[in-house]
Amino acid sequence: NDISRLTVNMLDVLIGNAALGLLSVFLLLYLFLNGRFAIWVAVGIPFAICLTFLMLASIDITINAISLIAIILLMGILVDDAVVVSENIQRLREQGIDPKEASLSGTLQVAQPVLFSALTTMLAFTPLLFMTGPDAAFIVDFPITVVVLLIASLFESQYLLPSHLSHTRIGSVKQSNEISGKIRERYYFFIEGALKRRYLTLTMFVVLLVGVMIFGAVAIRFTLYPKPDIDSINIKVELATGSSFQQTVERVKKIEEDVRDKIRPQDLLNITSQIGHHDTDIYGSTEGRNRAWALVSIFLKPVGQRDTDTYQLTEELRQWAAAEEDASSLTVMPLTDMPVVGKPVEVEVISNGDQRFEVASQLEAWLATHPHVTEHWTSYQAGKGVMDLKINYPLMAARGLTVTDISRAVRIAMDGELVDELQTLDERVRYRLLLPPQSSGELSTLENLAIVNSNGETVYLKSIADFELRQGEADIKHYLGKRTTTVYAEIDREKTSIEQVNAEVADFIQSQSWIKDYPDTRIWQGGELEQMADAFGNLGQAAIICIFSIFSLLVILFNSLSHPLVIMLTIPFGMMGVVIGFGVQDMEMGMMAMMGAIGLIGVLVNDSLVLVHMLNRSRNEKDSTLS
Numbered sequence: 001n002d003i004s005r006l007t008v009n010m011l012d013v014l015i016g017n018a019a020l021g022l023l024s025v026f027l028l029l030y031l032f033l034n035g036r037f038a039i040w041v042a043v044g045i046p047f048a049i050c051l052t053f054l055m056l057a058s059i060d061i062t063i064n065a066i067s068l069i070a071i072i073l074l075m076g077i078l079v080d081d082a083v084v085v086s087e088n089i090q091r092l093r094e095q096g097i098d099p100k101e102a103s104l105s106g107t108l109q110v111a112q113p114v115l116f117s118a119l120t121t122m123l124a125f126t127p128l129l130f131m132t133g134p135d136a137a138f139i140v141d142f143p144i145t146v147v148v149l150l151i152a153s154l155f156e157s158q159y160l161l162p163s164h165l166s167h168t169r170i171g172s173v174k175q176s177n178e179i180s181g182k183i184r185e186r187y188y189f190f191i192e193g194a195l196k197r198r199y200l201t202l203t204m205f206v207v208l209l210v211g212v213m214i215f216g217a218v219a220i221r222f223t224l225y226p227k228p229d230i231d232s233i234n235i236k237v238e239l240a241t242g243s244s245f246q247q248t249v250e251r252v253k254k255i256e257e258d259v260r261d262k263i264r265p266q267d268l269l270n271i272t273s274q275i276g277h278h279d280t281d282i283y284g285s286t287e288g289r290n291r292a293w294a295l296v297s298i299f300l301k302p303v304g305q306r307d308t309d310t311y312q313l314t315e316e317l318r319q320w321a322a323a324e325e326d327a328s329s330l331t332v333m334p335l336t337d338m339p340v341v342g343k344p345v346e347v348e349v350i351s352n353g354d355q356r357f358e359v360a361s362q363l364e365a366w367l368a369t370h371p372h373v374t375e376h377w378t379s380y381q382a383g384k385g386v387m388d389l390k391i392n393y394p395l396m397a398a399r400g401l402t403v404t405d406i407s408r409a410v411r412i413a414m415d416g417e418l419v420d421e422l423q424t425l426d427e428r429v430r431y432r433l434l435l436p437p438q439s440s441g442e443l444s445t446l447e448n449l450a451i452v453n454s455n456g457e458t459v460y461l462k463s464i465a466d467f468e469l470r471q472g473e474a475d476i477k478h479y480l481g482k483r484t485t486t487v488y489a490e491i492d493r494e495k496t497s498i499e500q501v502n503a504e505v506a507d508f509i510q511s512q513s514w515i516k517d518y519p520d521t522r523i524w525q526g527g528e529l530e531q532m533a534d535a536f537g538n539l540g541q542a543a544i545i546c547i548f549s550i551f552s553l554l555v556i557l558f559n560s561l562s563h564p565l566v567i568m569l570t571i572p573f574g575m576m577g578v579v580i581g582f583g584v585q586d587m588e589m590g591m592m593a594m595m596g597a598i599g600l601i602g603v604l605v606n607d608s609l610v611l612v613h614m615l616n617r618s619r620n621e622k623d624s625t626l627s
Contacts, residue, residue, distance in 0.1 A: 011063070013072060022046070025079050031183075033083075037090055040164045041082045044156045048078050051152040052145070059148075061141055070145035073596055077121065077603060078149070081114045081157035084610055086165060093170045103166035107158060113613040116557045117606035118154045122147050123549040124602030127542035128595060142595060209572055216579035221497050221588045222532065230310045231303065232335035233317065235259070235296040236278035241382045241471075243292035248275050252294045255330075259298060262316060267306035269299040280335060288381070288474060297335075310334065318374065331375065333490075344498045345373070345489035345505060346527025350482050355518045360485040366508055367489045372496040379486040381474035387446070390466040399464055400453035406461070409451045414440070443467065479524070488527075493588070502529045543598050547571070550605055558612070567608040574604040 022042050029038035049071060053063065061067060089106035093099060125143040194201045237255065239248055252273045259271060278295040279287055300306055300313075314334055321330035347363060349356045360378050367376040391406065416434035423429075439445045447462040477484050491501050502525055509523055547568070554564035578597050582589050 011068065013068070029079075029083065029086075033086060034090055034170050036168045036170070037086045037165060040161060040168065041079055041086050044082045044153070044161060045075070045078050047160070048149065048152040048156050051155070052149045055148045055152065056145060059144070061144055061148075064141060066139060066141040067145040069592065070142045071149060073599065074146060074149050077606075078153045080603075080606060081118060081153055082161055084110050084114055084117075085157050085161055089162065089165050090170065099168075099170075100166045103162040107162045109617075110610075110613075111158065112557070113610045114157065115154070116553060117609050118150045119553060120550045120605045120609065121599070121602030122150055123553060124546045124599050124605075125595075127545040127549075128598070130545075131542065139591070139595065146599065205573060209576060212576045212579050216583050219583035219586070220579065221493070223493065223498060223528075223588045223590050230334045231300045233298040233300075233310065233314055234278075234280045234333055234335050235298070235317065235321070236280065236329070236331040236333070237294040237296060238278070238290075238329035238331075239292040241292065245275065245291045248292055248294050252296060255296055258320065259296065259317070262320065263298070263300075263313065264306075264308055267300055267308040269301055271299070272297045278331075280333065290474070315374075329377070331377065333375075342527030342529070342531055343488045344491045344493075344528050345376075345487070345501060346525070346529075347487045347505065347509075348479050348484045348524040348526060349487065349521065350479050350484045350524065351518065351521040352483050353518070353520060355521060356483065356485045359514050359518065359521060359523070360487050362512070363487045363505075363509070367487070367505075370489075370501070370504070372492045372501060373489045374492055375488075375490040377488050379477055379484075379488070382471055384472050386470050386472035387443075388468045388470060389461075390468055392464050392466075396464045399459045400455050400457070401451060401459060401464065405451060405453070406465070409449060409461070410446070413446065413449050482522075498529055498532065543601070546598055546601055550601065554605070554609065557609070558616070563612055563616075567605055567612060570604050570608045571601055574600060 022045055025045065026038050026042040029041055033041070052071065056063075056067065085107055088110050089103050092102035092106045097105070125146040128139060128143040131139070235255065237248070237252060239251060252275065256271050256273060260268070274295045274297075276291060276293060277287070277289050278293045280295065300308060300310060303310075311334070314332055317332045321332050324330055345367065349360045349363070351359075357380065360380070364376050364378055367373050389406075389410075391403070396402075396406070412433075413435060416432040418430055419433050420431040421428055422431070434440070435445065447460070447467065449461040450458045451461060453459055477486065489501075491498070506525060514521060514523070551564050551568055554567055555561060558564060575597065578593075578600065581587075582593070587593075
């Protein structure tokens with residue numbers, strides 16, 4: 001049960017992406033740049049990553065799943081600055097300028113757009129630092145890693161790369177000129193045609209944008225954290241209340257045998273069992289301890305080394321668990337490294353009265369009939385027996401007693417009374433008056449408990465109160481100071497969405513007369529639905545701050561309003577690729593995808609910024625208008 005394997009898998013992905021990125025970048029750059037220049041640009045990728053790790057260590061950011069995701073996401077952005085610098089230096093070198101002068105002048109000519117392009121990407125991610133809620137602590141390493149990585153990339157492209165290129169022979173550029181020349185000719189032909197028909201081109205893009213966004217609204221499902229591939233499954237076991245430790249052990253042995261029969265041996269690593277609890281939260285929260293509880297953990301081989309579909313296996317195990325009759329509860333759930341989030345359906349029934357159990361029971365019964373609900377349960381856990389005293393208040397008053405008198409007498413009978421204490425040289429000794437141990441746990445002792453009233457008369461407790469034994473709760477949850485019972489449910493995300501199911505739950509609650517029948521009862525829908533609203537609301541604010549910050553930076557750079565507006569228009573058109581990609585592949589869009597989309601704003605602006613800057617420079621040199 002080593003969850004460090006999750007980080008190891010991320011490191012493998014990082015190394016694989018880095019190797020593939022180096023090869024891909026080199027091949028692409030070789031088509032447009034001199035071969036030797038392409039090598040130095042590609043070498044900048046591992047250097048920037050290594051420098052990033054050093055800088056992150058200095059600010060106490062570890063190598064974890066979030067920081068690695070940030071590096072993987074920005075792998076393609078790392079070479080952007082280096083490509084702009086090296087291409088400009090190569091252009092000057094081809095004009096016959098001295099290598100050192102070309103490196104210095106070429107770097108200075110594009111220093112401003114390169115710097116601002118890096119700043120725009122930083123600004124795209126920086127608002128994520130100011131998010132609030134539980135998800136903020138989970139993703140805080142993401143924007144920090146992005147900023148550090150861009151600083152490392154900027155340092156490499158502005159200081160180290162020009163030095164390397166000044167000592168690099170340019171060699172023959174005939175082959176790259178021929179290949180890039182053909183591509184430029186076709187690109188020029190396409191752009192010229194689009195500019196000649198600018199209104200038609202703009203209309204087509206607007207229509208395409210509207211169509212893609214409508215397609216995205218219909219096809220893309222939103223969830224806080226889409227379910228990733230998993231290699232661990234947990235089975236939470238609960239036997240009948242009062243089951244012994246040995247009974248739990250024997251039942252768990254049988255469960256292990258049944259589970260092994262359902263898994264291909266070559267796909268299984270191991271099965272472990274723990275008796276006394278069923279905590280599944282890898283971040284440390286606990287549900288309590290009970291000798292009738294157990295946790296059976298199934299560990300499979302990584303996804304690339306097995307044929308078993310884990311989610312299909314989970315569904316098969318749930319069907320098997322539902323058919324088991326000699327266990328109070330068998331809950332099958334996959335283990336992921338995602339943050340602890342609420343359940344798809346999580347309804348709080350809030351009341352200090354026992355009617356909350358009736359409302360929760362009716363709601364759970366309705367969820368059991370829902371075709372897209374795969375699991376349902378409540379937070380109620382049976383505990384020890386509870387003895388309730390049903391006091392006859394008129395009779396109590398007639399006997400000269402008060403509730404305080406009765407409460408004090410019962411407390412002393414159960415816990416005793418401190419009657420004296422003795423202070424010695426090294427300790428304090430307390431003397432407590434208690435009932436004999438052999439009689440303190442007997443019901444008859446409580447029934448015959450003698451209480452002295454204000455008149456000095458003895459009144460027996462059974463003469464003024466009735467005794468009622470009921471099942472107690474293992475723990476009592478509170479919501480805003482009141483007792484609550486929570487109803488949970490898991491859903492089939494392939495057939496429905498969290499929003500749709502919770503809307504149906506809300507309609508069902510509205511159709512009931514619970515609020516009328518139980519006026520002091522309140523019902524609150526939370527869980528993943530509530531967290532999604534908070535998280536996506538924070539991301540929406542981050543996106544607004546991101547766009548406004550980038551626009552302000554572009555105004556400073558160009559000293560103009562029109563140029564930044566033109567650049568910002570690339571954002572909605574660039575987002576079409578995100579919508580098409582998720583919609584066509586039927587992928588859920590979650591927190592990490594939304595963060596990537598916000599980061600894409602900076603990338604889109606980068607390329608447009610450099611293009612507009614070069615066009616302005618060309619206009620100034622040729623004294624022509626900006627097309």
